[in-house]
Amino acid sequence: MTKEIKVAENAYWVGYVDDRKVPFHRLTLEKGTTYNSYLLKTEKPTVIDTVDISFGKIFIDKLSEHIDPAEIKYIVINHVEPDHSGGLPALTNKAKDAVIVTTELGAKELKEMYRLHDREFLIVKDGDKLDIGGKQLIFFETPYLHTEETMITYCIEDKVLYPCDIFSTHVATYKLFNDLAAEDITEDFEVYYQLIMHPHRPYVQDMIKKIENLEIETIAPSHGYILRDNPQKYIDSYDRMSKPTNEEKNALILYSTMTGNTRTIAKELREGLEEKGIITKVINVKKNADVNQIKEEIENSDLILFGSSTRYADIVGGIEEVLKELAEMDLSDKFGVAFGSYGWSGEAIEVINDYLEDSNIKVIDSSLIIKSTGIDDLKFPIRVKFSPGEIESQSLKESAYVVGDLLLA
Template sequence: MKDNVFLLGAVDWNRRLFDSLIPLPDGTSYNSYMVCGSEKTALLDSVDPCMADVLLSQITDVAKIDYIVSHHAEQDHSGSIPMLLEKYPDAKVVCTTKARGMLMDLLHIPEESFHTVEDGATLSLGAKTLEFIYTPWVHWPETMVTYLREDRILFSCDFFGSHIATSDMFVVDKGRVHEAGKRYFAEIMMPFRDVIGKNLEKLKKYDIDMIAPSHGQIYDDPAWIMDAWRDWVFAPPKNLVVLPYVSMHESTARMVDHLTTKLVDNGVRVELYDLTVTDIGKLAMSLVDGATIVVGTPTVLAGPHPLAAYAAFLANALRPRAKYLSIIGSYGWGGKTVETLSAMIPNLKVEVIDPVLCKGLPTKEVFAAIDVMADTIAEKHREQGFS
């Protein structure tokens, strides 16, 4: 990367699910970095334990590592530290004070192996100076990043990350990486948007020539990805309705189609997600921008369809900045779909627009009610100035 600064780690071309939850359509990487000073050597982050052998094979000729920097205690970054300590028993694990306890609990690293650092602390390697910056809730409470002063490199761990498996060290396709970065932000970082905003502001005082995340490619032109994160964190919602839905016997599907057409006629963009086939990462990306969420669901055993309930649970967990919410759907004899879904979204600070439910196939009266919903959404978007 630079003189005496090296990218190590492993590319996981075949992994398609992260945390048994998050789709990985393009695989991922676990980036580890080595910084060699004139006196000391530091390894920044490790790799997921499933690929520890790849990392260890890269350092067979490295006689000594003095420091192992753990930016984040989660296993995909720190899980191989115990194996590294077997090879380098005198190495010290450098981390935040909060991370020490977490690493002891999660990985059973002995207390005497740690060297904890406070926010803003520095560590000289000889001709290379590491500065540690606390970045809590990006995306766990113990996280930090490291700034290499002489080379102006920010080792950002999950900050500015993207799940992409590639042979390229540096970003070569900004469009692809922008989409992957937005997916990463949506799936992992969005619930912590407010705190992340403070951490973005904290980084303004640093001259950053390069960002080296722990997932994805290295940014040798970092301004554009930092601007993208500022947009995802600070910009208001857009003139967009996010419409996840499921339909069993076409009733809900007809309502969804009618609402979509009416919204588009009113100048409102719509992104539809058929929950029987959709990629939840794509849905999460839309939630970054959407001003309104409308859930479409039939009634199953007196409540919402389980896939619709999952979409509501996901939205509640991700805490998007949407301002409005509603429900459309159908039922056979009755139920408590609206009440059940409403109870599942306590984290969303939204105004609820009157739901539209129908018994069986929608009638002209139902379509008229959907027209009112679309007009209401469009008017509210205009009043807020969403574009």
């Protein structure tokens, strides 16, 4: 039997150290990484997260040195990416009666990824608790840290936070605990934050609010070092690095409308941007058609949103006169977004986007958002069929938040 690596009383590390140069998110991890999984040997034995999909058999062999996997009652999956959930198929094959604990979206994705439709899932939300026999777990949803389904787990009795990717480092270490590290881990910790978490920093602030009243003695993430020496230092570091900058940013919303639907979209976008602290000006181009004045407004803005209704597959109002001027302007330091309402196919929005692509403005589209933030449920250009209802209004607000965060980065 290998030496037990204890995280807390009756809580053990059962992960895998990957000391290769590891391909990861279009990067190469020169220092390797670890896939940290944890076993809580309580009356209802519980595993928190697993390992990369490449190491499922090794994971089960290691786990079996601590416990017969058939005895496991709960498997907590904080985050479904295969570097953390990849050991789940091998584990569920052995732990045939174990209940999988995750968020609603997490359950949906795990069922599809690993064909687990016949397994029992326990869906948890913010503040839900689970008694595992001698210990209580409490769960908090942390969407977009760094994917939408993510949650974190806190053990009340042990005062241990299990936050999966949050507070991680990409270092292959057999020492595992930050107080045993041969060198200062601050740089590795902050580089990981910048690469993985910083694009989602508003959600980092939300997460910090959720954990601020927890008594945390150890942070046990799913990559790299377990933080048992001064864990508050690392929470404070995330707080500092994720706070908004004080630099003032300006947005300009230009639109033309037929029946007022595009005006409503512009209003929703403005409200969302202003909630992010971005000074936002809105101009109805149909009523204010002075192209030279509008060009001056564009030059004084950091973000410009161009919107139009669609009429007979075309743009309405005078906004095309403005769009024709963009190719002759230097917009390389600005972001541009196309938006609009439509009743059928909505060609005007795509025509606007074509004009933006023909200029040197940085066009915000779905590809840029996914690559910058990992968010894939918001679509750019922004298209709304007829007038925005409650669901569309919420989506518009979220789109404005995401665009605002990109501007403030």
